Amino acid sequence: MESIVEENGSSEPLSGSNSQSQQSSESGGGNGPTTAVLTSSGGTNIVQIIPTQSTIQAQSVIQQNQQSVIQTATGNLQPVTLPKGVLLVSSKPNSVIHTTQGSLQAVQIKQESNLGGNVMTDTNSEDSQSDDDTSPKKRRDLTRRPSYRKILNDLGGGEIVLSSGTLQLANAQGEPPALHTISGGGVVQYTQGQDGQIYVPLGGNVQLEDQSRKREMRLLKNREAARECRRKKKEYIKCLENRVAVLENQNKALIEELKSLKELYCQQKSD
């Protein structure tokens, strides 16, 4: 299991609405204390700390399986106060805060139980996915059936018009086809009464309406789910990019530290 804490001073708030913890992070409105977001899924926790009280330029990475580091971009580290009940990350107790000036400070890592369980894609699964290009999932492209949109377009679909003996989907110029108008296809048999009314066989009609409603609901939910999924994915990518930046900074700082230690050593040796 891997945990990441990310702090950034960027004014860009976390977009989106699915995660309650994220909403709590936004509720500071720029004047509250530093707030944090913990998201977890599978083996991964990703935390974004949004400094809303002062402009802390800090980025952090806390990883369970190794010594964790909090490193500021500017080199000076302000204590980060985490509001009660908001954070925290698992569980490596003896993590350190590392600044680019080389000072180290112990940091206590706690775990809050009621924060997990929302969002963030498991990095392991994503990694394995990218490694898994050869899987049979790659893919049903050629057998994939055409979308309803395409089918309807092929049918000339859009709005309902009457033609002899059928209700047919016709093309509405410039408008998206009404996919849900009639479920399951573009043609419905009907009869015309003496009063001029259109009668569709009752059983079929009810069934069609029910199917149509269910399909509409399913599509609506899936639409929202897809939107949410994209939002999370973007957020996750942003997290990874931040992490790269943090690790690069760390690397740079450690190289500098090594360099100065070497110099010190050579100096003492020559004395």
Next chain:
DNA sequence: TAAATTCCACGTCAGGACAG
């Protein structure tokens, strides 16, 4: 400036994961 290209967000489908 119009055409071509790239980028981005969206809706939909399919299939896996998971809970009940």
Next chain:
DNA sequence: CTGTCCTGACGTGGAATTTA
């Protein structure tokens, strides 16, 4: 087993950018 959720893949349209 069934229903629901999540997410990769695909196709599409519109905005932004580049090119001739």
